[in-house]
Amino acid sequence: MLLALVVAHLALACALPAVAARSTRAAFGLAAVPPAVTLAWALAMTPQVLGGRAVTQSVAWAPALHLYLDVRLDALALVMIVLVSGLGAVILVYSAFYFGRRSADASRTSALLVFFAGAMLGLVVADDLLTLYVFWELTSIASFLLVGQSGLHRANRRAAVQALLVTVFGGLSMLLGFVLVGESAGTYRIAEIVAAPPTGGAVTAGIVLILLGALTKSAQAPFHPWLPAAMAAPTPVSGYLHAASMVKAGVFLVARLSPAFAACAEWWLPLVVLGLATMLAGGWRALGATDLKRLLAFGTVSQLGFLMVLFAVGGRLAAVAGAALLLAHGLFKATLFLVVGTVDKVTGTRECGSLSGLGRAMPGLAAASVLAAAPGAGTPPLLGFVAKEAAFEAFLLEDGARGWIVLAGLVVGSIFTVAYSARFLWGAFATKPGIELSVPRRASPGLTVPLWITSLAGLVLGLIAPLVAPLIEAYGDGLPSRDAEEAGYHLALWHGWNLALALSGVALLGGLLLHAGRRRVEALTRALHHPVTAQRGYELVVSGLERVAVLVTGRLQAGSLPFYLAAVLLMVLALPGVGLVMGWAWPSDAPVVHQWMQIPLGIVVVAAALALVRAHRRFTAVLLVGAVGYGIGGLFIVDGAPDLALAQFLVETLAVVAFVFVLRRLPAHFTERRRPRRSVQVRKGVLASVAGITVALFGLVLSGARTAPATASDEFVRLAPEAGATNVISAILVDFRALDTVGEITVLLVAAAGTASLVLATRYDRRRKGRVTRSGSGTPEHEKEVLG
Amino acid sequence: MTATPEARVPWDRWDAPAEDWMLSGECPIGTERTLLLELAARILFPTVLVFSLYLLLVGHYGPGGGFSGGLVAGLAFVLRHIAGGRSEGPEIGARVKVRPPVLVGLGLGIAVVTALVPAAFGAPVLSSAKFAFDVPLLGHIEIVTSLALDVGVYLLIVGVVLDLLRSLGSGIERDAREAAAANAGEAA
Numbered sequence: 002m003l004l005a006l007v008v009a010h011l012a013l014a015c016a017l018p019a020v021a022a023r024s025t026r027a028a029f030g031l032a033a034v035p036p037a038v039t040l041a042w043a044l045a046m047t048p049q050v051l052g053g054r055a056v057t058q059s060v061a062w063a064p065a066l067h068l069y070l071d072v073r074l075d076a077l078a079l080v081m082i083v084l085v086s087g088l089g090a091v092i093l094v095y096s097a098f099y100f101g102r103r104s105a106d107a108s109r110t111s112a113l114l115v116f117f118a119g120a121m122l123g124l125v126v127a128d129d130l131l132t133l134y135v136f137w138e139l140t141s142i143a144s145f146l147l148v149g150q151s152g153l154h155r156a157n158r159r160a161a162v163q164a165l166l167v168t169v170f171g172g173l174s175m176l177l178g179f180v181l182v183g184e185s186a187g188t189y190r191i192a193e194i195v196a197a198p199p200t201g202g203a204v205t206a207g208i209v210l211i212l213l214g215a216l217t218k219s220a221q222a223p224f225h226p227w228l229p230a231a232m233a234a235p236t237p238v239s240g241y242l243h244a245a246s247m248v249k250a251g252v253f254l255v256a257r258l259s260p261a262f263a264a265c266a267e268w269w270l271p272l273v274v275l276g277l278a279t280m281l282a283g284g285w286r287a288l289g290a291t292d293l294k295r296l297l298a299f300g301t302v303s304q305l306g307f308l309m310v311l312f313a314v315g316g317r318l319a320a321v322a323g324a325a326l327l328l329a330h331g332l333f334k335a336t337l338f339l340v341v342g343t344v345d346k347v348t349g350t351r352e353c354g355s356l357s358g359l360g361r362a363m364p365g366l367a368a369a370s371v372l373a374a375a376p377g378a379g380t381p382p383l384l385g386f387v388a389k390e391a392a393f394e395a396f397l398l399e400d401g402a403r404g405w406i407v408l409a410g411l412v413v414g415s416i417f418t419v420a421y422s423a424r425f426l427w428g429a430f431a432t433k434p435g436i437e438l439s440v441p442r443r444a445s446p447g448l449t450v451p452l453w454i455t456s457l458a459g460l461v462l463g464l465i466a467p468l469v470a471p472l473i474e475a476y477g478d479g480l481p482s483r484d485a486e487e488a489g490y491h492l493a494l495w496h497g498w499n500l501a502l503a504l505s506g507v508a509l510l511g512g513l514l515l516h517a518g519r520r521r522v523e524a525l526t527r528a529l530h531h532p533v534t535a536q537r538g539y540e541l542v543v544s545g546l547e548r549v550a551v552l553v554t555g556r557l558q559a560g561s562l563p564f565y566l567a568a569v570l571l572m573v574l575a576l577p578g579v580g581l582v583m584g585w586a587w588p589s590d591a592p593v594v595h596q597w598m599q600i601p602l603g604i605v606v607v608a609a610a611l612a613l614v615r616a617h618r619r620f621t622a623v624l625l626v627g628a629v630g631y632g633i634g635g636l637f638i639v640d641g642a643p644d645l646a647l648a649q650f651l652v653e654t655l656a657v658v659a660f661v662f663v664l665r666r667l668p669a670h671f672t673e674r675r676r677p678r679r680s681v682q683v684r685k686g687v688l689a690s691v692a693g694i695t696v697a698l699f700g701l702v703l704s705g706a707r708t709a710p711a712t713a714s715d716e717f718v719r720l721a722p723e724a725g726a727t728n729v730i731s732a733i734l735v736d737f738r739a740l741d742t743v744g745e746i747t748v749l750l751v752a753a754a755g756t757a758s759l760v761l762a763t764r765y766d767r768r769r770k771g772r773v774t775r776s777g778s779g780t781p782e783h784e785k786e787v788l789g
Numbered sequence: 790m791t792a793t794p795e796a797r798v799p800w801d802r803w804d805a806p807a808e809d810w811m812l813s814g815e816c817p818i819g820t821e822r823t824l825l826l827e828l829a830a831r832i833l834f835p836t837v838l839v840f841s842l843y844l845l846l847v848g849h850y851g852p853g854g855g856f857s858g859g860l861v862a863g864l865a866f867v868l869r870h871i872a873g874g875r876s877e878g879p880e881i882g883a884r885v886k887v888r889p890p891v892l893v894g895l896g897l898g899i900a901v902v903t904a905l906v907p908a909a910f911g912a913p914v915l916s917s918a919k920f921a922f923d924v925p926l927l928g929h930i931e932i933v934t935s936l937a938l939d940v941g942v943y944l945l946i947v948g949v950v951l952d953l954l955r956s957l958g959s960g961i962e963r964d965a966r967e968a969a970a971a972n973a974g975e976a977a
Contacts, residue, residue, distance in 0.1 A: 643852040651860035655950065658867050662957040665965065725919045725933030726849040734854060735935040739915040742938065743900050746945050750893050753949040757890070760956035 002042065003058050003072045003126050010035045010119025014112045021108035028107065029097035032115040036089035039122060043074065043082040050079055051475055057128065071190060073128035076475030080324050081125035081253055084331040088245045089118040091451045095339055096237040098447025099346065106150055110235065117143035121246050125253060130179040130189040133254075134172070137218070140247050141168045147242060148234040160233040163539065167217050167227045175214025175254075181207030191257060198261035208268050211258065216271075219251025219305045222279040226536040229298040236345060239294065240338025244301050245331040252305060256312040256323065260480055263315020272313030273403070277410040279306030284417025288515070289526030293341045293351040293428055297334065300421050304330050307414060310407060311392055318398065318487045321477035322391035325492060328473065329376050329384040332459040336373035337425065339452040340366060344429055346448060347441035353428030358438040360430030366449060367430045373456040374426050376463065378419040378512060379505055382494050383463040386505065389415065391492060393501040398487050412504055419512020424519065466492050563685065570692040578695050581702060588705025598639045606632035617670050623660040627653055644730040823872075830872035837865035845943050846936075855939035859946025866947075870954050889951035896945025903937040 013035055021028035046056055056074040074082075093114060100107040120139035127133035141164075149161030183189040185199035185207070198204075215221075220228035231243050242248070255272060262268040283303030290296035308330070311323030343366060344359065345351045360367040376385025396408040432438070462469055470492040482488035496502070515522060557568070594600060609628040616622040630653035637646035676682075717737055718729050726732040734742050841862035848854030907916045917935040924930050 644854070644857075647852050647857050648860070651857060651864065654864060655860060655867070655953075658864075658871075659953055659957055662953075662961060666961050724917060725931060725935065728848065728850055728852070728854075730852075731848045731854050731939075734856070735848075735938045736915075736917050739904065739917075739935065739938060742942065743904055743915075746897060746900060746942055749945060749949050750897050753893055753952045754890070757952050757956040757960075760960045 003056065003074060004060060004070060006035065006039050006042065007072075007119050007123045007126075009038075010115055010122060014116035014119065017112040017115060018108045021111055025100060025102055025104060025107035025111070026097045028111040029093050029100070032111045032118075033090045033093035033097075035115060036086040036093065036118050036122075039082060039086040040090060043079055043086065046074060047079060047472060050074060050076060051471055067189070068131060069129055070132050071129035072123070072126040072132070073192060074126055076472060077253070077256055077324065078126050079472060080328055080476065081249070082122065083328060084249065085118065085121045085125060085246045088331060088335050088455065089114075089121075089241060091454055092237050092241045092245075092335065092339070093118075095342070095448065095451040096235075098445055099235070099237050099342055106235065109151075110147065110238065113143055113147050114238070114241065117147065117242065117247070121250070124250055128191050130183050130191060130194075133191070134176050134179055137175070137214075137250060138169065138172050140242075140250060141165060141172060141218075144168070144231070144242050144247055147238045148231045150234065154233070156233045160227070160230040164227045164231045166543070167224050167539070171214040171217025171224070171251075174210045178207040178210030178212075178214065181210065195258070195261045205265070205267050208262055208265060209271075211254070212268070212271055215251035215254045215309075216275060217251070218254075219248050219309065220279075220302050221251070221275050221306060221309060222282055223535040223538060225279060225283065225302045226534070226539055228302055229295055230536075232292075232294045232298050236294065236338055236342035239298070240335045240342070244297065244334040244338050248301065248305060249308075249327065249331065252308045252312060252323075252327065255309060256320070256327075256476070259312050259315040259320070263313070263480070269313045269315065272309050273407060276306040276309030276313060277407065277414070279303065279309070280414035281306075281410065281417065284414055284421060285526065287421035288417065288424060288519075288522050289530075291353045291428075293344070293353065293356075293425065294338070296353075296421060296425055296428070297337055297341065300418070300425075301334055303414060303418065303421075304334070307392075307411065310411070311395070314395075314399075314403075314407075315480055316395060316399070316487065317477045317480045317482040318391060318395035318490050319477075320480050321474050321490070321492065322388055322395050324473045324476045325384065325388035325391060328462070329388050329459060332455050332462075333373045333376045333385060336452050336455040336459070337370065339448075339455070340370045340373065340429065343444055343448045343452070344441075347444050348439045350439075353424075354436065356429060356433075356439050357436040358432040359441060361432065362439065362441050363430075363444070366444070366452075367426075369449070369453050369456045370426060370429065372460055373452070374422040376459050378422040379415060379508060381463075382460075384459050384466070385463070387463055387466045387492050387494060389505060389508075390496065390501050391490070393504045394490065394496075394499075395487070397500055398483060408504075412508055415505075415508035416511035416515060419509055420515035420519075420522075423513060423516040427516065427519075463494065466494055567685075567688060570688055573692060574695060577699070581695065581699060584702075584706065586702060586705050588701060596639045599636060602632050602635045602639065606636075617672075619664055619667060619669060619671060620661075622671075623657060623664065626660070627657040630656070644728070826872045830868045834865050834869055837868070838862055841865065841943075845939060848939055849933060849936070855942030856946060858939075859943040860950070862943070862947050863950025866951055866954060870958055889948050889955055892948030893945050893952060894948075896941045896943070896948055898941070899944065900938050900941030903934070903941060906934075 013032065017028050017032060020031055050056065058072050060070040062068040062070050093111070096107075096110065096114065100110065117140060120136050120143060123136035124133060124140060127136055145161050145165040148157060148164055150157050152158055152161075179189070181203045182194065182199060185201055185204045186194045186197070187199075188194065217224045228243055228248060232239050234243070259268075280303050283299045283301075283306060287296050287299035287303060290299055304326075308323055308326060311319045311326065341351055344356070347363075348356060348359065350356060372383075376383035379386050379389040392411060393408065396404045396411065398404075399407075473492060559565075606629050609625045609632065613622055613625040613629070616625060630649065634646045634649035634653060637643075637649055717733055720737070721727065721729040721732040724732040724736040726736070841858045843858075844853035844861055845855055845858035846853075848858070904915045907918075908914050912918075915938075917933055919931060919933050921929065921931045
């Protein structure tokens with residue numbers, strides 16, 4: 002059922018463009034169906050999952066390679082499905098009204114969004130590291146296409162490429178990490194790895210590589226700039242991918258593997274340090290942002306850092322707090338993004354400095370926003386408050402140096418969170434003196450109902466915290482507790498007067514104070530804006546790579562044929578040549594001659610080769626090359642290989658013809674005016690002779706390197722009649738080694754296409770509908786472009 | 790010079806040659822022609838093609854196969870091209886006009902399909918089956934499915950050789966002619 006749901010998403014994505022051509026609203030509506038069905042099904046499965054029986058499914062992908070598509074629905078996956086599918090359905094409905102009826106982007110966006118929902122669903126339920134990796138990269142690709150949109154705008158293209166480069170870089174290193182961990186554990190099943198975590202040096206390296214993947218995907222410092230840049234995407238896309246679901250993938254991966262590795266310092270230390278740094282830096286940058294969407298993006302970065310810290314330490318209570326915050330953050334951040342989308346839609350701007358008085362004009366929207374922003378700030382009685390309480394409590398109970406440092410970081414981070422939440426509400430809805438009052442257009446219900454659903458969900462989940470607690474706590478219960486107090490902690494709105502509540506109060510008050518002094522804070526963020534930012538670092542790395550590529554290409558692609566040939570020959574001498582010397586074994590049974598016909602043929606070949614070196618005219622040289630080839634074909638016949646000889650003669654003939662064709666355009670002599678310098682000639686001669694002798698020695702030594710009798714050849718001869726051929730060569734070519742044949746003819750195709758492209762590069766001959774277009778050097782448009 | 794495929798041939802003219810037996814009087818290239826070579830190419834061309842088919846089919850039992858067969862067929866086209874090929878490039882007869890890249894792709898397509906078909910029947914990719922049946926007059930015939938792979942190779946090789954003629958043969962010829970024309974223009 003689980004895999005069927007994933008496939009249903011992907012299949013619908015293929016069909017949607019056809020629907021969107023008729024009606025974009027119908028397309029988005031249809032797209033919301035699979036996520037909604039998934040959510041309903043997952044919620045129906047909740048009792049079973051909480052009962053300890055996870056829903057699993059396994060499909061053999063390539064059993065010979067031990068590749069399986071394993072999926073598993075457990076408590077953590079359920080929490081993520083609420084975000085991925087629940088929010089997905091809501092946002093898709095919202096998109097139906099956000100994108101206009103005639104929007105050119107709607108068709109592509111609807112298909113990509115449902116494709117992304119399917120990939121993300123696959124990611125959160127994957128129980129196999131490689132399955133997880135496949136879906137992980139699919140989400141990166143979906144994000145690239147969704148951010149890039151039509152590709153018409155430079156900002157979109159740059160943001161899309163940056164997101165792709167950063168996340169795929171992390172994804173690839175994560176794949177390496179998966180392989181290291183999987184091979185050490187002897188299994189790629191996540192459940193089995195968590196049950197018996199592997200150890201060793203390879204695992205340590207693997208962990209670091211996996212963390213790189215998680216940190217890049219979840220936009221942790223110093224990889225975070227791609228996330229604010231990705232805000233170039235349409236707002237519903239940003240709200241879904243870059244706030245609620247995709248950026249949570251890294252956090253999710255940490256949560257998945259924390260039960261296995263949380264005890265290793267190389268696991269939690271980088272996560273906690275970078276997570277805290279991200280939380281503080283993101284919160285600080287949000288305080289200086291004036292674009293509402295950018296403000297939210299930095300807020301997301303900050304909250305992702307918070308989540309990272311909670312999941313990295315691997316205690317029960319921290320994990321419970323993390324799961325609760327995961328849910329709360331997804332709900333409130335998605336709501337706020339939808340609010341920004343609606344504000345943008347009805348006023349045409351999302352700059353703090355241009356909006357004024359919107360709270361009076363649209364009280365409903367403002368109320369929903371307050372309801373959404375409050376949990377982020379940690380105000381009771383919402384889910385965010387419950388989560389934050391648990392988080393403070395977790396590090397209070399830890400009672401060590403790490404606990405206190407993290408706690409201090411979290412409190413400061415929470416102050417920032419409160420401050421930027423307040424800043425968001427102020428920026429969007431406050432009446433600001435000196436700014437013209439915004440006059441919004443009427444918002445259709447489609448633009449407001451969805452965000453009410455998500456903001457009310459946050460409220461209801463907070464009020465009924467004890468009811469949803471089992472689901473959220475089920476994940477944490479799999480992790481060790483420090484003491485009985487931690488084991489007995491349950492999510493609730495009221496825990497009595499304690500230190501955690503006091504800290505929540507500190508955060509709330511501090512944040513509001515910070516907001517009150519916003520002018521000074523804004524000035525400070527500008528003053529502290531350091532030129533060495535992470536974005537600058539990314540740009541330097543990319544441009545540095547390009548410069549290195551130009552340098553290497555410029556050195557290696559010198560445009561000189563002798564240079565290329567020398568490079569190839571030197572590599573042959575350096576790598577296989579060294580191997581030849583190392584594994585020297587002279588064949589014991591290599592007679593010099595065993596057929597008298599070999600002597601005259603050998604003389605012909607050697608004589609032609611020697612004459613070839615002395616030839617001055619190209620045409621002579623070509624004929625001598627042909628003579629060498631025919632001589633070798635003759636040797637094949639003498640040795641009793643008619644198939645080989647036939648192919649050799651035919652290829653040799655064709656080669657001579659091809660040479661002659663080309664010779665028409667080349668000078669008759671190799672050297673036109675004066676002889677090249679003696680030293681150059683000597684160098685070339687030495688290299689050529691050494692390479693030639695080495696290749697000849699290869700043939701001899703390799704024939705003597707056999708360590709066991711050739712069993713395969715006998716098998717081929719025995720089985721040939723079964724393959725329907727009495728000619729064993731043919732049986733090998735089209736049956737036993739048919740894959741090689743297919744590969745070789747593919748190479749031929751590439752070579753033919755390459756030759757034709759090179760020779761006809763300046764041509765533009767195309768027959769279209771019987772008409773022949775012809776020109777000297779390309780299309781007329783191309784010529785115009787070249788000539789300027 | 791040649792009848793276009795669309796042109797209707799009256800029923801009483803069906804046996805008229807579809808194209809000229811030898812090149813027409815005006816020679817497109819302006820180089821010298823050898824009548825002997827042209828005639829030899831005309832006579833040899835169909836024979837060599839038939840021989841190439843023989844090589845293709847006999848490959849299972851003796852020297853030959855798709856690769857050799859394809860090369861022999863390709864060399865037949867080379868011979869025709871040298872004897873007085875069209876400057877536009879080689880064509881497979883006047884009636885059927887197939888562009889070489891299409892032939893190359895077709896060959897690889899046939900090979901890949903042959904490789905994948907067994908998978909549809911649950912057998913490993915690229916495995917082959919043998920069909921034997923009796924045909925009146927011809928007697929007992931055995932056909933191995935891997936012959937289709939050989940046919941794919943044959944077509945691809947023919948396509949590659951034709952592509953070579955198109956690029957290195959006619960392509961270079963045209964370049965040379967145009968360069969000469971440009972030089973003449975400059976001189977004038």
